[in-house]
Amino acid sequence: xxxxxxxxxxxxxxxxxxxxxxxxxxxxxxxxxxxxxxxxxxxxxxxxxxxxxxxxxxxxxxxxxxxxxxxxxxxxxxxxxxxxxxxxxxxxxxxxxxxxxxxxxxxxxxxxxxxxxxxxxxxxxxxxxxxxxxxxxxxxxxxxxxxxxxxxxxxxxxxxxxxxxxxxxxxxxxx
Numbered sequence: 001x002x003x004x005x006x007x008x009x010x011x012x013x014x015x016x017x018x019x020x021x022x023x024x025x026x027x028x029x030x031x032x033x034x035x036x037x038x039x040x041x042x043x044x045x046x047x048x049x050x051x052x053x054x055x056x057x058x059x060x061x062x063x064x065x066x067x068x069x070x071x072x073x074x075x076x077x078x079x080x081x082x083x084x085x086x087x088x089x090x091x092x093x094x095x096x097x098x099x100x101x102x103x104x105x106x107x108x109x110x111x112x113x114x115x116x117x118x119x120x121x122x123x124x125x126x127x128x129x130x131x132x133x134x135x136x137x138x139x140x141x142x143x144x145x146x147x148x149x150x151x152x153x154x155x156x157x158x159x160x161x162x163x164x165x166x167x168x169x170x171x172x173x174x175x
Contacts, residue, residue: 040123083095095114096111097110107140109145145160
């Protein structure tokens, strides 16, 4: 339980190497940041412009996926988390992640993406911390994810372990 305590006993704000305000906005808060400088806000709203999400995924070099399937994946996810740069009344999608779950014990995190302009500034860590906090608030105790080789070390720094109990994952793909 020590791993989880380190994530959830600190203050609500997430510190990064930039002086950026982090907060959580809901539907009624959109565009009401009240600050003249940039704010980074998180949301669990599912009403995401799929074209804006596609642009974010393009920015990191992901292969394009059919938008109808992306929409379906979002609709059927247990948790959808987005990270926004808010400047006045304008907002820009700069991060995204989602999780599927059995709604009781297990969740798997998918599609974690942070715009390259915001990488290396603690934004990915902040997004993951937000997702993990939301999952823990739903009493989800086992969290898994799939990571490309170039980001395995990032997830290790956050406490994820490959095969923590020697369990070997298996995959089935259509021929």
